[in-house]
Amino acid sequence: MNPYIKRIKELSKKMDPGILAEVERGFVEKEYAKGSFLLRVGQICSSHFLIQSGVARKFYRHNEKEITTEIYFHDDVAVSLDSYIMKRPSDIYIEALSPLKVMVIDYSRFQKASQKYPEVMMLDKMFIEYYAVWFEQKLKEFQTLDATTRYLSMLEKEPRIIKHIPVTIIASYLNISLETLSRIRSKISA
Amino acid sequence: MNPYIKRIKELSKKMDPGILAEVERGFVEKEYAKGSFLLRVGQICSSHFLIQSGVARKFYRHNEKEITTEIYFHDDVAVSLDSYIMKRPSDIYIEALSPLKVMVIDYSRFQKASQKYPEVMMLDKMFIEYYAVWFEQKLKEFQTLDATTRYLSMLEKEPRIIKHIPVTIIASYLNISLETLSRIRSKISA
DNA sequence: GAGATTATTTGATCTATGTCAAATTTCTGT
DNA sequence: ACAGAAATTTGACATAGATCAAATAATCTC
Numbered sequence: 001m002n003p004y005i006k007r008i009k010e011l012s013k014k015m016d017p018g019i020l021a022e023v024e025r026g027f028v029e030k031e032y033a034k035g036s037f038l039l040r041v042g043q044i045c046s047s048h049f050l051i052q053s054g055v056a057r058k059f060y061r062h063n064e065k066e067i068t069t070e071i072y073f074h075d076d077v078a079v080s081l082d083s084y085i086m087k088r089p090s091d092i093y094i095e096a097l098s099p100l101k102v103m104v105i106d107y108s109r110f111q112k113a114s115q116k117y118p119e120v121m122m123l124d125k126m127f128i129e130y131y132a133v134w135f136e137q138k139l140k141e142f143q144t145l146d147a148t149t150r151y152l153s154m155l156e157k158e159p160r161i162i163k164h165i166p167v168t169i170i171a172s173y174l175n176i177s178l179e180t181l182s183r184i185r186s187k188i189s190a
Numbered sequence: 191m192n193p194y195i196k197r198i199k200e201l202s203k204k205m206d207p208g209i210l211a212e213v214e215r216g217f218v219e220k221e222y223a224k225g226s227f228l229l230r231v232g233q234i235c236s237s238h239f240l241i242q243s244g245v246a247r248k249f250y251r252h253n254e255k256e257i258t259t260e261i262y263f264h265d266d267v268a269v270s271l272d273s274y275i276m277k278r279p280s281d282i283y284i285e286a287l288s289p290l291k292v293m294v295i296d297y298s299r300f301q302k303a304s305q306k307y308p309e310v311m312m313l314d315k316m317f318i319e320y321y322a323v324w325f326e327q328k329l330k331e332f333q334t335l336d337a338t339t340r341y342l343s344m345l346e347k348e349p350r351i352i353k354h355i356p357v358t359i360i361a362s363y364l365n366i367s368l369e370t371l372s373r374i375r376s377k378i379s380a
Numbered sequence: 381g382a383g384a385t386t387a388t389t390t391g392a393t394c395t396a397t398g399t400c401a402a403a404t405t406t407c408t409g410t
Numbered sequence: 411a412c413a414g415a416a417a418t419t420t421g422a423c424a425t426a427g428a429t430c431a432a433a434t435a436a437t438c439t440c
Contacts (some may be wrong), residue, residue, distance in 0.1 A: 062334045067333055069330075082323050082327070085320070118311060125311065125318065132325060133276060139325060139329050140259075166417075167417075168417075176397075179397090179399080179400095180398070182420080186420090336426075356387075367429075368387090368389095369429080372389050373390085376390090
């Protein structure tokens with residue numbers, strides 16, 4: 001998520017300060033304890049969560065298992081896009097994996113501003129564009145890479161994950177079993 | 191793609207006719223012969239292709255194989271999102287699978303209109319939102335469903351595919367081998 | 381409409397990864 | 411620092427789906 005968020009931030013700095021102030025009036029800082037949920041299955045997601053500090057993840061349950069689809073660090077944005085866009089109950093959870101500080105960006109306020117100011121809608125659009133591109137790439141990885149290569153690719157692209165996240169969660173993020181991940185790791189470090 | 195495109199079309203009908211006319215000045219009808227390419231790897235994708243009639247697909251090559259990622263029918267929109275958004279050479283092909291009639295929507299013209307008219311940008315944003323949501327779902331299918339279930343799900347959600355597309359392409363679309371797909375089909379009809 | 385090309389099916393293996401179970405290591409709270 | 415819990419590793423085995431090869435079946439070409 002990161003490089004694009006950075007670009008969006010830069011652009012937002014160039015924005016008219018009055019507009020920016022108006023948008024930011026819809027921002028609220030909030031803290032979550034480790035293990036608590038920013039969003040639960042069934043709720044309608046009406047905010048974006050900009051991570052200030054700490055670690056979080058998005059996951060869903062399938063056959064008793066938890067499958068992690070995204071892992072968030074500083075400056076990432078967590079949201080159930082499906083629920084947010086389609087205005088239907090979320091099929092995913094967003095969970096704090098550590099004590100977490102986030103900026104909650106309220107949807108309806110943001111939308112009002114974005115209807116009034118094209119430059120705000122532009123930023124919103126950029127965010128979603130990037131999200132879509134990122135998803136397309138991720139799908140491609142699943143289609144073309146085997147378990148080991150997916151792990152190596154993660155190490156390279158998202159090195160923070162390996163330092164902060166339990167292996168169980170990493171395994172589900174790579175869509176492989178715990179045991180297989182463990183074997184991959186021992187083979188690589190050997 | 192379809193239901194959302196329909197909604198976007200409806201909304202566009204309610205738009206100011208002057209604006210609509212201005213946008214549509216950037217539309218050009220174009221025809222492609224079966225087997226020809228609307229976009230090749232290496233080109234920068236600067237248009238959307240709204241399919242009027244015929245069938246097309248998006249695919250990429252990986253280890254000598256062609257992996258099909260999308261199949262387009264009437265009213266679908268074909269575009270290399272990655273290339274279009276990031277303005278870099280496309281890593282995918284878009285190919286006509288039959289004689290094809292499309293409406294080519296020129297990017298720069300569209301963008302100009304969308305900077306001038308928030309309602310145009312809104313439609314553009316809606317398109318990408320839907321695209322992102324669709325991708326998220328597709329990724330989930332790959333993570334949770336086995337080959338047979340993916341095939342059944344495709345039959346249900348995109349029944350047109352089975353009627354018009356050679357099995358080789360369907361297999362790559364489901365990310366399974368030709369032979370496995372053939373076995374799945376014979377088992378199901380048995 | 382016969383031969384040639386291409387697509388699909390069927391059969392026999394092979395392999396990556398999953399599953400289940402047990403052993404070991406690491407972490408936690410007191 | 412220790413007991414108990416949780417996470418991770420290791421081992422043995424099972425399986426979905428791949429690959430290679432051959433046999434049919436369908437389609438195209440002249």
